[in-house]
Amino acid sequence: MNGAEPRSHRFRLEREADWRRLEGLLGKAERQRASALTEDELIALPLLYTAAISSLSVARATALDRNLITYLEGLAARAYFFVYGTRTRLRERLAQFFRLDWPRAVRSLWRETAVSGLILLTATLAGYALVSRDADWYGSIMPGGMTQGRDPTASTAFLKAALYDAHGRTGLSFFAAFLFTHNAQIAIFAFALGFAFCVPTALLVAQNGLSLGALLALYASRGLGWPLGGWLFIHGVTELFATILAGAAGFRIGWAVMFPGSRSRLEAVAGAGRAAGPVMAGVVIMLVFAGLLEGIGRQLIQVDAVRWSIGGATLVVWLGYFYLPRKGLA
Amino acid sequence: MAPAAAPMTSPFQRRLVTPEGLDLRLVLASAGERASAYLLDLLIMLAALVALTIVAIVSGLGVGSDGQEVLAIIWLLGAFLLRNGYFVIFELGARAATPGKRALGLRVVARDGGRLTAEAIFTRNALRELEIFLPLSLLAGAAFAGDTINAIMVWLGVIWSGGFLLFPLFNRDRLRVGDLVAGTWVVRAPRALLLVDLARDGARDLPKFAFTADQTGAYGVKELEILEDVLRRHDTRSMTLVAERIRAKIGYVQPAGETDPAFLAAFYAALRARLEQRLLFGHRRRDKFDKA
Numbered sequence: 001m002n003g004a005e006p007r008s009h010r011f012r013l014e015r016e017a018d019w020r021r022l023e024g025l026l027g028k029a030e031r032q033r034a035s036a037l038t039e040d041e042l043i044a045l046p047l048l049y050t051a052a053i054s055s056l057s058v059a060r061a062t063a064l065d066r067n068l069i070t071y072l073e074g075l076a077a078r079a080y081f082f083v084y085g086t087r088t089r090l091r092e093r094l095a096q097f098f099r100l101d102w103p104r105a106v107r108s109l110w111r112e113t114a115v116s117g118l119i120l121l122t123a124t125l126a127g128y129a130l131v132s133r134d135a136d137w138y139g140s141i142m143p144g145g146m147t148q149g150r151d152p153t154a155s156t157a158f159l160k161a162a163l164y165d166a167h168g169r170t171g172l173s174f175f176a177a178f179l180f181t182h183n184a185q186i187a188i189f190a191f192a193l194g195f196a197f198c199v200p201t202a203l204l205v206a207q208n209g210l211s212l213g214a215l216l217a218l219y220a221s222r223g224l225g226w227p228l229g230g231w232l233f234i235h236g237v238t239e240l241f242a243t244i245l246a247g248a249a250g251f252r253i254g255w256a257v258m259f260p261g262s263r264s265r266l267e268a269v270a271g272a273g274r275a276a277g278p279v280m281a282g283v284v285i286m287l288v289f290a291g292l293l294e295g296i297g298r299q300l301i302q303v304d305a306v307r308w309s310i311g312g313a314t315l316v317v318w319l320g321y322f323y324l325p326r327k328g329l330a
Numbered sequence: 331m332a333p334a335a336a337p338m339t340s341p342f343q344r345r346l347v348t349p350e351g352l353d354l355r356l357v358l359a360s361a362g363e364r365a366s367a368y369l370l371d372l373l374i375m376l377a378a379l380v381a382l383t384i385v386a387i388v389s390g391l392g393v394g395s396d397g398q399e400v401l402a403i404i405w406l407l408g409a410f411l412l413r414n415g416y417f418v419i420f421e422l423g424a425r426a427a428t429p430g431k432r433a434l435g436l437r438v439v440a441r442d443g444g445r446l447t448a449e450a451i452f453t454r455n456a457l458r459e460l461e462i463f464l465p466l467s468l469l470a471g472a473a474f475a476g477d478t479i480n481a482i483m484v485w486l487g488v489i490w491s492g493g494f495l496l497f498p499l500f501n502r503d504r505l506r507v508g509d510l511v512a513g514t515w516v517v518r519a520p521r522a523l524l525l526v527d528l529a530r531d532g533a534r535d536l537p538k539f540a541f542t543a544d545q546t547g548a549y550g551v552k553e554l555e556i557l558e559d560v561l562r563r564h565d566t567r568s569m570t571l572v573a574e575r576i577r578a579k580i581g582y583v584q585p586a587g588e589t590d591p592a593f594l595a596a597f598y599a600a601l602r603a604r605l606e607q608r609l610l611f612g613h614r615r616r617d618k619f620d621k622a
Contacts, residue, residue, distance in 0.1 A: 071522045085445060189464075270512070
């Protein structure tokens with residue numbers, strides 16, 4: 001055997017061209033996009049991948065060239081992620097999200113949604129009861145910046161005018177954008193807080209309900225309950241629903257952290273994440289709508305009855321979209 | 331896999347078996363690499379935000395109030411997108427990595443080895459609010475806390491939330507809270523270059539040297555790898571040193587005109603050929619003390 005070259009040298013010479021070709025195709029697909037590959041290249045890719053996998057398997061067992069093995073490991077992993085990775089088109093992916101994934105995920109969280117909704121409702125009633133009995137509570141419940149002069153010391157005329165203030169009508173789109181980014185950030189935060197054993201999420205949802213109840217009590221005491229309802233629910237139905245769902249998504253994760261059941265905690269939490277992820281993506285979309293309704297819709301529509309009916313209509317739409325039984329949705 | 335396969339022992343190596351039945355032996359990214367990648371991304375985001383702000387201000391000077399509103403909206407949505415979308419958009423790409431991760435040679439992978447879904451990417455990044463934003467905002471609050479009781483409460487909050495930030499240090503898979511919830515982890519995916527095969531020149535010259543079986547039998551895989559490193563580094567002094575030691579060990583007399591690099595390259599080729607030959611028969615000779 002003396003004078004013979006290492007087997008791995010010949011092995012490499014015979015296959016190197018294929019590896020280089022695979023590397024080139026992967027580089028092209030990653031730099032641009034998968035659709036940049038021609039039909040021939042798309043057909044060749046899985047074959048080259050299989051060849052690289054088998055090269056690596058042989059090299060590990062028979063070659064002692066470290067650089068060769070390191071190179072092949074990198075190449076095989078890169079090709080694996082490309083061949084078995086996400087390659088659905090964005091449009092199909094979005095269609096599937098709206099048609100199936102989102103409503104299905106919301107349904108699967110029905111228990112958490114009920115709990116989250118109950119917390120919001122209870123907190124609203126509590127806020128209402130507290131402020132009706134003693135108006136001093138209003139100051140402790142409402143965060144200072146949110147009142148904008150809407151407090152028990154304000155005149156009824158002022159409180160009423162605040163409901164129909166059109167913000168000068170210019171700057172509405174900015175207002176809508178601001179409301180969306182603000183609310184979405186809080187919703188994402190509430191979701192993330194769920195990991196901390198649910199409690200902070202519950203507090204955030206309850207805080208929302210308390211302020212809502214306090215505001216309702218203040219306006220109801222002046223006989224302005226109906227117009228306030230219109231002012232709130234034109235966008236509030238969507239926004240509160242989104243808040244409830246964000247809370248529910250957080251609860252699912254916090255619950256899995258605390259009580260993983262028969263699965264390992266790691267698996268249970270990952271499973272909860274899979275269930276809650278689409279719900280949260282949907283929450284952001286709902287908050288875009290809520291921001292538009294609040295920032296633009298409410299300012300342009302000044303009639304209480306119309307505000308109420310839009311609020312009611314959005315409720316019907318969301319409930320129907322999420323919970324109406326239909327084909328393909330279990 | 332054959333029992334002779336190289337034993338790869340790293341506490342951060344994880345199995346990912348492809349449908350073809352091959353273990354890709356992924357190696358998890360270290361906490362340091364993760365932190366560096368994150369800082370790099372933060373710098374990029376900050377630069378983008380500064381650029382966005384400057385562009386908005388400069389173009390806002392020349393337009394009316396309607397135009398300014400549009401610019402303000404663009405700025406607001408741009409900042410929101412930057413904060414919540416930067417990681418998601420880059421990780422949705424074919425390389426599943428942000429520019430920071432790319433620079434460090436990392437990528438995001440689904441823990442079960444399956445497809446990395448958009449929901450998982452969204453979830454793992456939404457949890458950053460808990461890991462980064464919460465400790466930071468509490469820390470900012472601590473700086474402005476007035477009386478002692480308040481300050482104690484806020485600092486307790488900082489310590490509590492700091493636990494989420496340092497979470498990756500307390501589990502063996504280096505999972506962030508976001509990774510834990512989304513079912514992902516971050517692995518090394520460096521672009522290794524295929525260098526020149528060191529055996530190429532050596533194998534060509536082998537007939538001139540004619541090493542005996544005893545001579546190539548003096549060493550094992552470990553010595554082969556050290557020799558590989560010496561040849562790759564190509565440092566004249568260490569090559570001379572190593573060549574002299576090998577010649578002494580195997581009793582090889584240097585003929586006139588033979589250079590150390592040529593000798594080392596040829597000996598490397600001969601040693602690798604022999605060790606690979608034995609590997610085919612199931613013997614993996616670890617080092618020179620291994621008599622198997």
